[in-house]
Amino acid sequence: MRRLFVLAAFVLGCFGSSAAHALVPKVSGYYAPQLQLSSPTLPGLCAALSAHAEAALRPSTWFSIQIHTVSCKETSFNFYRTGTYAGGNVGGNFAPHAYFYTISSQLMCPANSHESSLTCACDEGFEEGDDGQSCVAPKVEDPCEHLAEACSGSEGKAKRYSMPGYKVGVSIVCLPATDVSGSIAMFPNCNKGCMGVVSGSNEFNRKANGEWVTFGSAKGNGSTCDPAIIDDLNAEKDSTYVPEEEPKLAETPDSTCLNGQKGTVGGVTVCLPFSASSGVTETETKDNGDGTKTNSKTEVKCENGKCEITKSSSTINNTTNNTVSSSSTTTTVDKADYCSKNKTAGVCKNEQGEEEGKGKFGGSCSGGFTCEGDALQCAIAKEQHKRSCELHVNESPESKLYEASKGKTGKVTDDLPGNETIALTNRIDTSSALGAGYCPLRDINVDMFGYSKVLPLSDHCEKIGYVKIFFVSFCLLLGLWIVFGRR
Numbered sequence: 001m002r003r004l005f006v007l008a009a010f011v012l013g014c015f016g017s018s019a020a021h022a023l024v025p026k027v028s029g030y031y032a033p034q035l036q037l038s039s040p041t042l043p044g045l046c047a048a049l050s051a052h053a054e055a056a057l058r059p060s061t062w063f064s065i066q067i068h069t070v071s072c073k074e075t076s077f078n079f080y081r082t083g084t085y086a087g088g089n090v091g092g093n094f095a096p097h098a099y100f101y102t103i104s105s106q107l108m109c110p111a112n113s114h115e116s117s118l119t120c121a122c123d124e125g126f127e128e129g130d131d132g133q134s135c136v137a138p139k140v141e142d143p144c145e146h147l148a149e150a151c152s153g154s155e156g157k158a159k160r161y162s163m164p165g166y167k168v169g170v171s172i173v174c175l176p177a178t179d180v181s182g183s184i185a186m187f188p189n190c191n192k193g194c195m196g197v198v199s200g201s202n203e204f205n206r207k208a209n210g211e212w213v214t215f216g217s218a219k220g221n222g223s224t225c226d227p228a229i230i231d232d233l234n235a236e237k238d239s240t241y242v243p244e245e246e247p248k249l250a251e252t253p254d255s256t257c258l259n260g261q262k263g264t265v266g267g268v269t270v271c272l273p274f275s276a277s278s279g280v281t282e283t284e285t286k287d288n289g290d291g292t293k294t295n296s297k298t299e300v301k302c303e304n305g306k307c308e309i310t311k312s313s314s315t316i317n318n319t320t321n322n323t324v325s326s327s328s329t330t331t332t333v334d335k336a337d338y339c340s341k342n343k344t345a346g347v348c349k350n351e352q353g354e355e356e357g358k359g360k361f362g363g364s365c366s367g368g369f370t371c372e373g374d375a376l377q378c379a380i381a382k383e384q385h386k387r388s389c390e391l392h393v394n395e396s397p398e399s400k401l402y403e404a405s406k407g408k409t410g411k412v413t414d415d416l417p418g419n420e421t422i423a424l425t426n427r428i429d430t431s432s433a434l435g436a437g438y439c440p441l442r443d444i445n446v447d448m449f450g451y452s453k454v455l456p457l458s459d460h461c462e463k464i465g466y467v468k469i470f471f472v473s474f475c476l477l478l479g480l481w482i483v484f485g486r487r
Contacts, residue, residue: 021121022128026107046072077101110134143189150177151194155222161250166212169238173218173250174225193249195225307338365389
């Protein structure tokens with residue numbers, strides 16, 4: 001049969017067919033010739049016969065019909081029908097009628113296929129199964145199938161990230177899995193990514209169109225992530241974090257423009273720097289008392305986490321207004337260091353005009369708590385205040401127990417449920433060396449070559465009894481150490 005199928009497939013392949021459908025051999029199935037119903041499985045054919053009988057064997061004068069299966073075998077389907085009359089005698093049982101359908105086995109096309117010459121062809125939208133004898137729906141490839149393996153390989157590796165908006169509290173990000181260069185996404189159709197833990201502080205820059213960008217560096221922890229879940233976690237850790245309506249994977253910055261934005265100048269694509277934070281300018285004029293004055297100016301410009309401080313001064317002749325001397329020095333420091341000493345400076349404030357890094361906490365047990373600032377410190381503070389409310393303010397079984405027990409002194413274990421005092425004085429027998437026991441040693445008579453000899457093992461019972469005294473004494477000393485001496 002297999003050779004016949006292969007030959008038929010070869011002939012059809014040589015002469016062509018109307019459509020390119022996978023070919024599969026016919027399989028053994030079950031057939032009811034009276035009704036011309038068939039099925040690859042016996043239960044499937046029996047169910048079809050029962051449904052047909054219920055629809056076709058109900059007289060018009062019947063109110064209802066029930067099909068009762070007696071047996072369903074490879075040769076026949078036996079059943080009987082009962083029902084109730086329609087009309088005046090509704091509810092009266094109608095006499096049962098017995099029926100049977102003949103069942104035989106034959107070769108037929110498997111499910112989701114149709115006959116094609118001497119073999120079967122899979123229907124449109126189906127393909128040959130792995131067993132070579134069935135037609136199944138095509139497998140839908142999972143776009144994230146190998147994501148876990150890729151994320152595991154990125155554990156501990158730092159990667160730059162970028163996301164739209166001013167995200168103060170971002171502590172974890174969901175990054176796309178990329179190749180070694182970090183610029184080509186390995187799973188472009190996958191809506192999940194690799195989790196990264198932000199290392200260092202977040203950085204913020206404003207685009208030329210006024211939109212903010214949050215970026216920084218994150219280390220992979222080897223696990224996969226869903227951007228929607230990561231967005232919610234960031235919001236839970238920091239009350240100032242604003243979740244997105246439709247969270248997406250954080251972007252991997254273009255390696256050719258990591259700290260800027262792509263733009264076009266004269267038709268040529270270039271990397272343009274982000275707009276710098278608003279600078280600080282301080283001027284001072286001092287009269288030197290010798291007919292000159294000194295004008296001093298300090299300018300601060302912060303960009304990409306660094307602050308450039310330029311201090312310039314010039315000495316002017318008061319009479320001629322000519323410059324006698326001038327000097328200028330420029331130093332670059334970390335923005336965090338500058339802002340720690342100049343918290344009120346304009347470059348050290350966020351877009352709401354608040355000092356960066358300045359935390360706030362407030363609220364009550366009834367109204368809840370709000371916290372702004374470091375995400376970890378906010379989480380600890382909220383949990384501490386929540387537990388304090390549950391124990392000292394809000395009434396709960398724990399708070400009632402605390403209030404009832406906090407003032408007690410002295411012995412407080414007598415009222416505990418199941419409490420019991422056990423005296424050990426009567427449980428340790430120290431009356432004698434052997435106590436209430438007996439010595440297991442007995443004298444043994446040995447007969448050999450007509451001579452009889454007694455081995456006096458019982459003489460050693462008294463010595464063995466002292467072993468008991470040693471163990472009882474040791475246990476008592478150990479108990480005293482547990483009660484009084486253990487720290």
